[in-house]
Amino acid sequence: MSTEATEIRGIGHSVKRKEDGRLIRGKGTFIDDMQLPGMLYMSILRSPFAHATINGIDTSRAQAVTGVVAVVTGELMAQHNLAWMPTMSGDTQAVLATDKVRFQGQEVAAVIAEDPYVAKDAVELIDADYDALGVVVSPQQALASDAPVIRDEKEGQSDNHIYHWESGDAEATDRAFAQADRVVSLDTFYPRSHPAPLETCGCIADVNSATGQTTIYMTSQAPHAIRTVFALVTGLPEENIRIVSPDLGGGFGNKVPVYPGYVVATAASLLLGRPVKWIEDRSENLISTGFARDFHMHGELALKDDGTMLGLRTSLLADEGAFHADAQPSKLKVGLYHVVTGSYDMPAAHVAADGYYTNKAPGGVAYRCSFRVTEASYMIERLVQNAAYELGMDPADLRKKNFIRPEQFPYETPTGLVYDSGDYRGAMDLALETIGYDELRKEQEQRRADGKLWGVGIASFTEAVGAGPHKDYDILGLKMNDGAELRIHPTGKAILKISSITQGQGHETTFAQIVAEEIGIQPEDIKVQHGDTDNTPYGLGTYASRSTPTVGAATAMVSRRVIEKARKIAAHLLEVSEEDVEFTRPTFSVSGAPDKAVTIQDVAFAAYTNFPDGMESGLEASFYYDPPNLTFPFGTYAVAVEVDPDTGVWDVKRMVAVDDCGVRINPMIVEGQIHGGLTEGYAIAAMQQITFDEAGNCIGSTFIDYLLPTAVETPRFELGETMTPSPHHPIGAKGVGESATVGSPAAYVNAVIDALWPLGVRNIDMPLTSAKVWEAIEAAKAPA
Numbered sequence: 080m081s082t083e084a085t086e087i088r089g090i091g092h093s094v095k096r097k098e099d100g101r102l103i104r105g106k107g108t109f110i111d112d113m114q115l116p117g118m119l120y121m122s123i124l125r126s127p128f129a130h131a132t133i134n135g136i137d138t139s140r141a142q143a144v145t146g147v148v149a150v151v152t153g154e155l156m157a158q159h160n161l162a163w164m165p166t167m168s169g170d171t172q173a174v175l176a177t178d179k180v181r182f183q184g185q186e187v188a189a190v191i192a193e194d195p196y197v198a199k200d201a202v203e204l205i206d207a208d209y210d211a212l213g214v215v216v217s218p219q220q221a222l223a224s225d226a227p228v229i230r231d232e233k234e235g236q237s238d239n240h241i242y243h244w245e246s247g248d249a250e251a252t253d254r255a256f257a258q259a260d261r262v263v264s265l266d267t268f269y270p271r272s273h274p275a276p277l278e279t280c281g282c283i284a285d286v287n288s289a290t291g292q293t294t295i296y297m298t299s300q301a302p303h304a305i306r307t308v309f310a311l312v313t314g315l316p317e318e319n320i321r322i323v324s325p326d327l328g329g330g331f332g333n334k335v336p337v338y339p340g341y342v343v344a345t346a347a348s349l350l351l352g353r354p355v356k357w358i359e360d361r362s363e364n365l366i367s368t369g370f371a372r373d374f375h376m377h378g379e380l381a382l383k384d385d386g387t388m389l390g391l392r393t394s395l396l397a398d399e400g401a402f403h404a405d406a407q408p409s410k411l412k413v414g415l416y417h418v419v420t421g422s423y424d425m426p427a428a429h430v431a432a433d434g435y436y437t438n439k440a441p442g443g444v445a446y447r448c449s450f451r452v453t454e455a456s457y458m459i460e461r462l463v464q465n466a467a468y469e470l471g472m473d474p475a476d477l478r479k480k481n482f483i484r485p486e487q488f489p490y491e492t493p494t495g496l497v498y499d500s501g502d503y504r505g506a507m508d509l510a511l512e513t514i515g516y517d518e519l520r521k522e523q524e525q526r527r528a529d530g531k532l533w534g535v536g537i538a539s540f541t542e543a544v545g546a547g548p549h550k551d552y553d554i555l556g557l558k559m560n561d562g563a564e565l566r567i568h569p570t571g572k573a574i575l576k577i578s579s580i581t582q583g584q585g586h587e588t589t590f591a592q593i594v595a596e597e598i599g600i601q602p603e604d605i606k607v608q609h610g611d612t613d614n615t616p617y618g619l620g621t622y623a624s625r626s627t628p629t630v631g632a633a634t635a636m637v638s639r640r641v642i643e644k645a646r647k648i649a650a651h652l653l654e655v656s657e658e659d660v661e662f663t664r665p666t667f668s669v670s671g672a673p674d675k676a677v678t679i680q681d682v683a684f685a686a687y688t689n690f691p692d693g694m695e696s697g698l699e700a701s702f703y704y705d706p707p708n709l710t711f712p713f714g715t716y717a718v719a720v721e722v723d724p725d726t727g728v729w730d731v732k733r734m735v736a737v738d739d740c741g742v743r744i745n746p747m748i749v750e751g752q753i754h755g756g757l758t759e760g761y762a763i764a765a766m767q768q769i770t771f772d773e774a775g776n777c778i779g780s781t782f783i784d785y786l787l788p789t790a791v792e793t794p795r796f797e798l799g800e801t802m803t804p805s806p807h808h809p810i811g812a813k814g815v816g817e818s819a820t821v822g823s824p825a826a827y828v829n830a831v832i833d834a835l836w837p838l839g840v841r842n843i844d845m846p847l848t849s850a851k852v853w854e855a856i857e858a859a860k861a862p863a
């Protein structure tokens with residue numbers, strides 16, 4: 080029996096990603112790589128109008144094309160009761176339009192053909208006759224009394240209002256404001272953006288008419304939840320539905336919703352008895368699938384003259400598009416926006432939100448964000464900076480004065496969240512020291528004297544990730560809990576099956592590291608299986624940085640369960656009672672006699688060859704984790720910029736990001752996540768938005784208009800770390816995947832506004848294109 084000590088590459092090791100071996104060799108299996116025998120191809124006809132009645136759809140020319148097998152319309156779908164489907168927020172969404180179209184790019188009909196190009200060409204031959212209607216492209220237009228009613232098919236819906244939602248205590252907040260020396264307010268718009276993953280959405284639906292088995296290979300971040308929703312929508316028995324998410328080329332929230340294309344492809348496969356593949360092109364992805372943000376926000380901060388924060392009031396209008404299909408836990412209409420009090424010890428707060436239908440694509444997804452935390456973080460961090468200037472204080476000092484202090488945790492916010500742990504001052508001090516804040520401020524003064532525009536911006540964000548405790552978090556009633564199953568093979572190798580699905584985050588590596596840490600088998604000896612609903616435990620999916628807080632916890636807990644049984648087997652092998660067995664991974668030894676020992680590998684073999692009488696053979700367990708709370712990662716980002724007064728071009732001179740996500744499982748993967756998030760945050764701050772003209776035409780439907788930063792534009796990032804474990808997470812980890820996208824936009828914008836404040840510029844809404852910055856400078860220069 081070998082008891083040699085080898086270093087286990089568990090938590091804290093920058094293990095190279097196991098999945099990269101196949102991915103960087105081009106050997107990954109993405110949906111569009113897959114071919115099934117007899118497969119057909121589907122292409123979708125989309126509405127050119129943002130709002131129009133449909134007078135009729137003539138499919139005869141398309142149907143006559145050689146190679147076309149079928150043309151599907153809303154009418155045909157309606158015959159099978161599938162013209163409409165439920166959304167994740169409990170609304171309904173047209174699968175294929177029947178009565179009218181409600182946004183440009185809406186699905187109207189589909190062609191199924193033997194060849195993908197034939198399908199696409201035949202779509203052009205479908206003659207749809209429309210009568211254009213008045214168009215609504217903003218919530219402000221939607222609430223006007225004479226606005227056209229977009230969802231006139233809904234019983235009882237006589238306007239475009241979807242919901243009103245409040246959080247916090249309105250009266251306590253009024254009282255706080257009554258005591259204020261000063262109230263600072265900010266109106267800001269977080270524009271509609273798009274996750275734009277490298278791989279667009281798509282599926283292959285394969286319904287076997289002989290067995291009734293329905294297998295859907297799908298770009299999905301939430302395969303289990305989708306299986307259940309499919310069973311409910313189609314009436315197919317759930318045990319016959321198998322959703323497989325193969326390798327995914329990014330998701331960022333875009334691959335959470337159920338899109339009409341999935342439903343039509345499945346219905347077509349059912350009707351035709353052959354597999355049907357549907358793959359979106361880039362423009363289809365940008366104009367019709369889950370957008371993010373689109374929040375018009377108003378914030379007010381009540382302060383004492385010495386900078387003490389007394390209260391926060393915020394109201395917002397959410398542009399939900401034509402169908403309310405956003406991804407939020409059922410109870411929370413604007414997700415976790417109520418984390419808007421941020422990192423501050425705020426005595427009172429009140430949030431009011433109203434959602435409206437508009438003639439825009441549905442699906443407000445959490446683009447690298449935990450359910451609207453990004454918008455909240457942006458609001459408070461912009462507001463705090465402006466407040467500092469109004470008070471004549473340095474923005475860093477105002478933050479330090481009001482941060483929740485480490486000894487105040489667990490800290491209950493005035494909107495009812497309970498932050499688990501934090502050291503906000505620690506993260507900020509490190510960020511300021513790294514960037515050389517005091518020297519930068521002096522340099523700024525000199526440069527200002529020379530007529531240069533220099534700015535320094537800070538954002539000290541707090542996130543809320545890991546939804547969530549079953550009492551408060553569900554989607555369509557499905558509780559947001561997640562599972563893990565661990566099986567140790569006789570030779571001491573293992574397979575871990577998890578409910579989350581990686582889209583590039585490295586789960587095959589990090590979750591193996593958690594098992595390695597807990598039981599002492601090296602990560603390369605642990606296969607991690609995910610993404611196939613027939614072979615993995617149930618869970619609500621991977622988004623909102625929830626994998627580590629939920630599935631990571633389930634993985635630690637299932638490992639501990641396996642060790643419980645392993646200890647019994649070790650006691651049997653060592654011929655002592657269980658209480659006398661000590662476990663220091665990977666070794667079980669006898670208390671007081673450390674030389675008498677067996678390894679986890681010895682125990683695994685014995686679990687199948689030499690187990691005690693009366694014990695079940697094998698070494699495996701499963702665990703479903705119901706988190707007691709969310710986890711609250713945080714950090715401070717500091718940015719230095721120079722703005723060219725003649726062109727409005729701004730250059731990032733320094734970008735320092737200090738993150739605290741508790742215990743880091745794989746520091747290299749964490750840094751990769753932060754780099755990615757900072758890049759996306761920069762893209763949103765500097766260049767990205769999906770806009771619409773007054774006719775509802777989507778501007779931003781290609782990468783010529785919707786810009787992605789390349790390595791040339793992307794700033795250089797300097798990372799720092801503090802570590803405040805989550806007290807309730809089994810390994811002390813908090814999520815990290817989206818922290819940088821959540822926290823960084825405000826830091827970039829604050830830096831530009833810091834440069835322009837002396838000119839009188841108080842706000843510029845993102846994206847801060849050079850044209851907008853230049854206009855703001857010119858407007859500030861113009862006589863009042």
Ligand code: CDP
Nearest residue numbers: 584589624625626627743744745814815816
């Ligand atoms: O849900 P998602 O995977 O997008 O986000 P996450 O839970 O924040 O994890 C992103 C990646 O970073 C995963 O591979 C995690 O296991 C890893 N991670 C880590 O190594 N340490 C942490 N404290 C948090 C995440």
